[in-house]
Amino acid sequence: MTHPDDLLSALLDGELTPAERRVVAAHLDGCGECRTELADLSMARTALRGLPRLELPEALLAAPITAEIETADDTVVPLRSRRRFGWAVGAAAALALAVGLVVTGDGPAPAADLDTLAEQHTARVVVDPGFVTIRMTVDE
Amino acid sequence: MPDDGPEIPDWEDVARRYGRKIYNFAYRLTGNPHDAHDLAQDVLLRVRRGLQSYTPGSFEGWLWRITRNAFLDGVRKKKRRPTVPLPEGDHVDHGAAPPPEEVLAAVRLGEDVQKALLDLPYDFREAVVMCDVVGLTYEEIAEAIDVPIGTVRSRIHRGRKLLRERLG
Numbered sequence: 292m293t294h295p296d297d298l299l300s301a302l303l304d305g306e307l308t309p310a311e312r313r314v315v316a317a318h319l320d321g322c323g324e325c326r327t328e329l330a331d332l333s334m335a336r337t338a339l340r341g342l343p344r345l346e347l348p349e350a351l352l353a354a355p356i357t358a359e360i361e362t363a364d365d366t367v368v369p370l371r372s373r374r375r376f377g378w379a380v381g382a383a384a385a386l387a388l389a390v391g392l393v394v395t396g397d398g399p400a401p402a403a404d405l406d407t408l409a410e411q412h413t414a415r416v417v418v419d420p421g422f423v424t425i426r427m428t429v430d431e
Numbered sequence: 432m433p434d435d436g437p438e439i440p441d442w443e444d445v446a447r448r449y450g451r452k453i454y455n456f457a458y459r460l461t462g463n464p465h466d467a468h469d470l471a472q473d474v475l476l477r478v479r480r481g482l483q484s485y486t487p488g489s490f491e492g493w494l495w496r497i498t499r500n501a502f503l504d505g506v507r508k509k510k511r512r513p514t515v516p517l518p519e520g521d522h523v524d525h526g527a528a529p530p531p532e533e534v535l536a537a538v539r540l541g542e543d544v545q546k547a548l549l550d551l552p553y554d555f556r557e558a559v560v561m562c563d564v565v566g567l568t569y570e571e572i573a574e575a576i577d578v579p580i581g582t583v584r585s586r587i588h589r590g591r592k593l594l595r596e597r598l599g
Contacts, residue, residue, distance in 0.1 A: 297588035339563035
């Protein structure tokens with residue numbers, strides 16, 4: 292008889308029909324090679340079954356609900372992108388304010404007043420850039 | 432949960448009953464907590480959406496088919512990504528990163544077996560994980576991956592044989 296090969300794994304798993312089991316058992320009685328293979332397969336099976344079972348992270352139970360809410364309305368920009376966009380707007384606003392005021396400050400007549408104004412605003416924006424970004428985030 | 436009852440399963444119940452198995456399947460197939468977290472999250476989301484159109488039948492087959500498809504979709508997505516590292520902050524983020532304690536809990540657990548498992552060809556790895564980690568029957572595995580039982584039997588056998596060789 293040829294070696295039963297993959298029937299050996301199925302034997303370990305109780306996945307053989309009674310007829311198959313009888314045939315394999317009879318073969319094993321007379322085949323040392325297959326008995327060795329059965330022992331090897333059993334060792335691999337035990338190693339796999341002995342792998343530690345990890346706990347499900349609790350956060351995963353809540354995640355799909357959150358994701359569903361975010362995608363419930365397709366026209367709504369996902370929170371993650373929206374926040375990034377908010378920061379970009381904040382940065383752009385700060386830059387426009389600073390550049391705009393400095394450029395305008397180069398004008399001739401009201402130069403003195405605008406220069407002062409520009410200095411104050413630019414200083415505020417540059418020294419405390421967090422002010423704009425924090426405000427933008429909160430405004431969301 | 433009855434396999435062939437008339438009731439459509441409730442997501443909360445499915446998540447509590449199968450969540451841990453799904454996470455362990457994901458971890459053993461991917462080999463790291465970050466990918467396992469993303470995959471399990473994807474599966475639970477697909478289950479939530481799928482339950483709306485779920486026709487009562489073999490629940491195990493349905494669930495693990497979803498799980499397997501989510502994994503394969505993830506692998507395909509990764510393959511499409513450029514191999515050069517993306518600029519910082521430009522990476523594709525599938526969800527919140529797992530907290531450090533989750534990562535710590537997952538490391539150094541059955542490392543040698545896990546490493547040998549990841550060396551197996553996908554078909555064999557999937558079959559032995561479904562059988563020996565998740566605890567599915569050959570029939571359930573056949574249904575989940577849509578192959579004859581004889582193929583399942585062969586894959587499990589060859590997977591264990593290769594694993595045994597790699598474990599030395």
